[in-house]
Amino acid sequence: MAFKRLDPEDFVVSSDSVTSTVWSNNNPTLNTFFTSSVQKEGSSGPYYLSIYQTASADDTAAVQFQIAYANKLGGGGINFDPNVPNVSPTTTIYGQYRTLILEDENSNFIWGDTNTGSASNDFYAISIERARYKQSLMPGTLNLVLSSSNSQYEAIHLTDNSGMVTIPDYYGTQRVYQVISGSNGVANTLTNPQGYTVNSGSYGWFCPDISTILLNAVALSGSNQGDGGVGLKTDGGSNLNAQNPIKLYQAISGSRVDNASINTFDLNCQETISSDYIFIRARNTEFNYTENPSFISGSTGEVIYPYFINNPQTFPTTVGLYNDGNDLLAVAKLSRPIQKDFTKEALVRVKLDF
């Protein structure tokens, strides 16, 4: 008998979380930021701004993330139709995220406990490029430094609050962590125990499952001393191209100040890999002979050494996994042969990832 049936208890399903970096070239930190004038001036320009890790014309350039500005009342964007006020690309972006995250067209984004920011409930959305991450962003790994061109404002260090809460907030099916002042998922309690701004609630939302970071526009506009912002000067005026995403880009890249070295964007992603573990059990009486041609001498099938008649030795190197139809579906190689005879049993755990 060459095939042995597997019992139900030989199968174990296990899920493991695998983490990795987000940015290109496996960099955990992104500290160079570039835009593309082609994209900026193109049809997608009014909606979002693509950020690259190197000059966009470079062969290795790849989009790392996009910045969009959302405004419930259409502020900061030029209206699609002069006769229809308050409907611009920023409204589109707002409605997009409201549907996606809040799942309720009558709800507002609430930054922290109760704060809804400005009357237009505006925010910035940082959307990580799909090719950069595996399954979802990893809470606790967000470290984003924003700086201001105004010397009165110190750079702020933003993270999510995953290290401070046991269970995240949920909006519909969406897992949401608050974006706070701090690092590695924990607040800088010097300013506020929760890491929020003084008057504008949290700095935004970290939505790991849709790889999106929403930043509260009002919080970023506040002064550092007074409210923990960087004076971003978001312009929510109606029917104008305020180019707000560029303002956030400049704050992220540090291009608004002379010294950009402090500006970094750290982020990791994670993936849950389901593995089938299959336990291969070879009892002492099993698999002690082989059809290997070097095991026999001649064409009549006699074993090569008389010693093998009562003391056969085999050296399995490979595990083949079959279906009922004897199709070889998967195969596993051992790192070295294991000796098998009538006095030995073998137990091999085969891992099959999906």
Place this chain on the structure above:
Amino acid sequence: MGYLNNAVITVDAILTTKGREALSRNDGSFQITQFALGDDEIDYTLYNPNHPSGSAYYGEAIDNMPLLEAFPSELQIMKYKLTTLPRGTAKLPVLDLGYAAITMKQGAQLSITPQTLNYLGNEQTFETSGYSAIIGDIRLLSTFVGQGIQSTAASNANANATVTIGTSVSKTIIGTQFNLTATTVNTLFGANRILRTTLTVTGLDSGARLTIPVTITKQSLTS
């Protein structure tokens, strides 16, 4: 106090070409139900039962040999399976197909009835569970059917046995007799006059295995 037994070996499996095909078919055929052990790279002539240092060293030349990584082709791996036979077996089962090689013209038919020699005290016998036959490239046959085994596994394996997805993939059937009809499709030949593949037959009880070449010659029947 001692160390815990760390004898459990964990190895990562890869899907074979056949496994990927079964997975993509999504028809339930990707269902692992059984396993076999193989020793493809082992040369038992290296085993030395006369080693001067004693029995602990008989397998010295094999024990620490480096092994190659797995190949995804189901035809190139698990060639030699370990088998379970009674202790004291002096002769291992050997298959007899009646052919050392098969050459067929386009559209020609052939039946193969394998027999097993040296199995369970019989000089020559048909195995109860039957035989599996793997054709390396199913495109070369318009009929490839196993007969004589009524199990569900055999029925599943024999159903749609000649359905091709247009690329070179193997097909496994089960039975005590295998019926083959060479393809009549001329376009498969391209500029060639012959097509070649292999037929591997394995005894499901004994594990005995035999591979023979299959050659199809062009007759310009249809296109």
